[in-house]
Amino acid sequence: MRYLPHTLEDIAEMLKTVGVESLDGLFASIPADCRRSAPMVLPHPLTEWELNAHIDRLAGRMAAGPAYKVFIGAGSYEHFIPASVGFLTSRSEFVTSYTPYQPEISQGTLQAIFEYQTLAARLLGMEVANASMYDGASALAEGLLMAARITRRSKVAVSRAVHPLYRRVVETYLKPTDIEVREIPFGPDGTTLLSAVADPAELAAVAVQSPNFFGCIEDVAAVSGRAQAAGALCVAAFSEPLAFGLFKNPGSLGADIACGEGQSLGIPRAFGGPGLGMFASRMQYVRNMPGRLVGETKDLEGRRGFVLTLSTREQHIRREKATSNICTNNSLCALTAAVYMASLGGTGLRELAQLNYDKAEYLKSQLRAAGIRLPFGAATFNEFVAAFPDGFDAVHSRLIAKGIVAGLPLGTYYPELKNHYLLCATETMSRDDLDALAREVAS
């Protein structure tokens, strides 16, 4: 086995040093009642070449790549990823190291994560961002828990226009606590009906997502105004941070906590994971934050360097009183996002965001021209809802056979949105692709 370096002589010599007769003898401390009665039954081992063929076969049964046009976003977006990003983030020094517990020999990861925190904070307009969480949904759940800790209140209001799968995760995290989740409905323009928030003075947080699940830009300033006036925090979620290249970011709109998914920033969709949980807040709340933080300091010779810091919030020090249980986070994904953001730069990010906006606006106009109704009037970013006539599901299936996935049906998430589809168009879709989609769905 090519990963196991021991020769038979090595083993014999080492066993002698250890004073044990055989490899099995090393396990004498395992009592009989814990042992397997029979060996494991696993497939016959594959050579590297057989494994390639096997994975090629599985991957060949996936609708990905040029043969398919997938017009679905919904929290996982197709964006071009420069070769340089994949190349740099595949470097062994980044990939095969661990959490930088020993800063002197981990300055590469530490500086890169410090830079990620900085870029993330600037992108979100927040004072401080952590080193990453698992994904956007768990970041939102942790954001709500953090708001409850800060305010010592035990009710949160979450908009129904927040990604339905994020809300499921929130429900899972909050169920065993005594924190109650109240839903805020959305209105006819596709954005949250803030006027429906009852008794804000009881709330720890009011949470909206912007752009929301329908792609609509929310009035986050109104949410933070209303929440803060009642002593609650404004938690601003997101699943498409590229939007902040064009639209106002959560911090500039008064959000107290901004949390969401960063997959969009150079991370492949990979059938849903790993993604990047982004998490940021006001500095005054930093000691209540979940997750790791990298901070700047100096070494013995006075040179700038970086370390993990404020770890008295964390499980390895505080154990049951920690602000979160997270240990391994999604560091390599944070690095990837940083390399991607650095490659785009401010100028590039702005232009790419504008292009995403324009593609979706173009698709909207083509669909409208084809007589398709777009029910929500709010401004959107790179995805939006279209209402199709009864029987569209047959068209949807027919298009799949042609290699077009014409959006995500919303009926399973929102019973009232039967025949409504969430459509996404990023920079990866050409005008021809968009024209073809509009033509096909109308036929």
Added chain:
Amino acid sequence: MTEFPGATGLVLNEPLLWERGRRGRCGFSLPSRDVERRPAPAALTAAGPDFPDLSEVDVVRHYTRLSTWNFSVDAGMYPLGSCTMKYNPKTNERQAAHPGLAGAHPLLPADLCQGALELMAALECLLAEITGLDAVTLQPGAGAHGELTGMLVFHAHHRHQGKPRSKIIVPDTAHGTNPASASLCGYRSVAIASNANGVLSPEAVAAVMDDQTAGIMVTNPNTLGLFEENVKAIADIVHARGGLVYCDGANMNAVLGMVHMGRMGVDVLHLNLHKTFSTPHGGGGPGAGPVCVARHLEPFLPVPRVRLVDNRYVLSEDFPLSIGKLQAFWGNTANLVRAYSYILTMGAEDLKRVSQLAVLNARYIKERLKGIYHLPYDRPCMHECVFSDSLQQAHKVNTLDIAKRLMDYGFHPPTIYFPLVVPGAIMIEPTETESKEDLDLFIESMKAIATEAREAPDRLHQAPTRAKRRRLDETAAARKPCLTG
């Protein structure tokens, strides 16, 4: 003369990203514009973030230089206890990056993602067979996320029985994530001490187990590297009072093909695919923390679950007792592909061999360093051994100094000051992928350091001297946090 790996070479300096750029550069090939520009509503837009503008060359140089400041498994031995820093096979990277998998949208209709679903179903079966448990979820994103999943399963089980419980037993040797995960579920942790042999005694468990206690979290082998030999008796005590047994499987690398978690009495177990199953640690993640359960707890596993219906894989939500969802999507698929590739490459015999050699390597280090460093529990260890600095304290040298000096010799230090039950702990986990020559060099380095501790302790106090940075001021970092630049 022995030549140790630690050396110095030309290391390049590199400023912060934003100290590099020039306005007007761009390191990205912007897609050509084939639709007209449309102004977004002015009231909603802003100028965009203040990011530095860099060329592709700037970006490549920047991150290439940073990378050279990291120690990594691919560069050398990384015996970080409890973290299983084994070699990460390169073929697994090829498989995870396959465009069909890496480029797949998670919400594709089932017919368009049969490959990934088949892989997930197959991996669940493989992990069930390896652990001896009955049902598996692949959704949790890391070990601690698996623990949370497990605690939610405990919670749901007891609620379903009509008797929610309030406490959980957590040994003092447990990793910090264990009590933190239990707290997230509202459980109060009841700490119990391990006995003079470094393991739990059934009496200690019996003394605290009551009908308000949801169960116990055990790590087996535990964080002292010792097999919890009373685990079956402990499980019987916990079960008799209506509790459940959680096993933190972070140390599964010690017992592949040897133990049967089901027979051991375990109800719920998490695995760290980024430890035992070779997926890379990525500078601190992403990982993957699948959870395996005994049959009676299967109804509580997270949804959706992969099911084979009429010869076609689907993601099914039809599990009314499920605890819900832990991530938006189905898990860290790219890591699932890597772990699956690893298991298929190894097969049953070589996986068992992995544990045999992981234990042999740890035992070899333990034997050869015993007496040079203090061994608080001199018992046959499994995949890791825990020393302390008590022999070096006389020379005013502590565990931190020893760890820092080891860097100069070219090794990543072991885990230090954990587990908490050993003051000044030095927790060494070599893993099976280290050769005898490399172990010998590590042992020689540790011996040389012990000699230096006696004869030239200042070398340890000053260490490291060969790394990119000397010791960093962590107190100042925490006192006046500077978290963004």
